[in-house]
Amino acid sequence: MEGNTDVTESKPTHCKHFVTRKKRYCRMTVKEGEQYCGEHQSEDISKNHDDDNNESQKRIVCPLDPKHTCYANKLKKHLKKCNAKPADTVPYIHKNINAGKVDETNVKTRNLSSIPIEYLLEVISKVNKIHNDTIKNSLIEKVRTHVILEEELSKPEYGNSTRKHLLQTSSILGLMKEYNLLQPETCYVEFGAGKGKLSFWVSKALENLEHLSSSVLLVERASHRHKHDNKLDKTTGHVIRIRADIANLILSEVDIIGKSKHVVGLTKHLCGDATDLALRCLTNCQETGKDIAGVVMAFCCHHRCQWSPYVGQAFFQEVGLTKSDFDVMCGMVSWAVCGTGKSREHRQQSEMNINQNARY
Structure with a gap:
């Protein structure tokens, strides 16, 4: 050089x-x-x-x-x-219309370490007894699939996480088909729609059945990018997205609901007490005379539930559970998903050993 x-x-x-x-x-x-x-x-x-x-x-x-x-x-x-700009005044928004009786004493965090162990054991004993006596025999497990997602699920480039969500969506659509919920003149309302992946496949399933008189309404309080409903034809007016908190939503006042003969409520991983808000929203809509043909819900984040909007208060009181028991139960539910306490490397090595042994 x-x-x-x-x-x-x-x-x-x-x-x-x-x-x-x-x-x-x-x-x-x-x-x-x-x-x-x-x-x-x-x-x-x-x-x-x-x-x-x-x-x-x-x-x-x-x-x-x-x-x-x-x-x-x-x-x-x-x-x-700007995402912080005030929402325009619309007839379907009314503050806390679905929130139940607002209680300022709602517990925001559940620190079980501060609760006496005797009380924890008492709540566990109550829950086990109620489950065995009242709930256990009424639970039915059904996993279904829908043909509309077969091609998507066959793509080799998808990882486990993507496939998991596609399988869940396929099962939801399969259950809707089994219970005859995919029908004409129906508005499918997805609460907490996020990016609209569930609504996207519901819309595709309706097109496949030529139920062009049906519509899809996405309800979401946040503003997401890369929304799946943008890939659908919105010029027909059959796919509508509104930005609203479920707690404040008067469903019967939404134009597309008024034009539909039936309503089906849908959720996929609706977080915490948002499930209760959605159920109360649908109930309030039904009381106006609208036909709620069915509800298909997948829950998540039970630890974020709150007593005020909880729709099962009457059942709790019937079986002898209190608001304090409810708060303890919300803290306990995380035990099912909090892991083993072992490091990620140890878990990955254990999975590798299991997979290796399965080959022989």
Whole structure:
């Protein structure tokens, strides 16, 4: 090689904002000549962006939500799409209409370590007895599949997590078919729709059956990206998404519900007391005269349930369980999924040994 030219690679400069909660500096990289990343540039406004020439680079705190910032010269555009903007007044929103009797004493966290062991054992004994005497013989396990997902499930590129969700969706659709819930003139309401994966396949199943008079309504309080319902034809008006908290939703006031003869409620991994809110929402809708043809629900996160919206209070009182028992039970449910306490490496090695032994 000719010459000894030194090539010095410039290392990326990181944001100088100190994140108090994490006790470290922000790890985002910054533009050349800047000290802060886009999110934390507001820290540097007074020092570097007071002159009018830098207005295009100036960031200010969002007036709707002080937790984030935006460019000053794009504030008007940002306010139109900011997730914190107030919702438009619509007839189907009424504060806490499905929340039951609001109780300010609801327990937000369940710290079982502070509860006497004698009381824990007493609650466990109650639960076991009620299960054996009242519930055990009424439980039926059914796992079904639906033909609409066969091709998707056969794709080799999907991992275990994706396949798990597809199998769950297939089973939900299979149960809907078995109980004749896939029918015309029906609005399928998915509560807590998220990205709309369940509604996507419900819509596909309806197209396959040519139930074009049916519709799908997605209810979600958050604003998600990459929504699956965007892949469906929304020009027909058969797929509608509304942004609403289930606690505040008057289902009968939604236009698409009024145009449908039947309503079917759907959930997949609806978190905690959102399941109770959805059940009360459907019950309130039924009381207006609308036919609730069926409900298919998959629950999750029982530890996040609350006593106020809980629809099973009458049953608890009937079998001798109290609100305190309810809170203890919500703390105990995590025991079923909290793992073995062993390290991830140990679990992975155990799985490898099991798989290896299964081959021989």
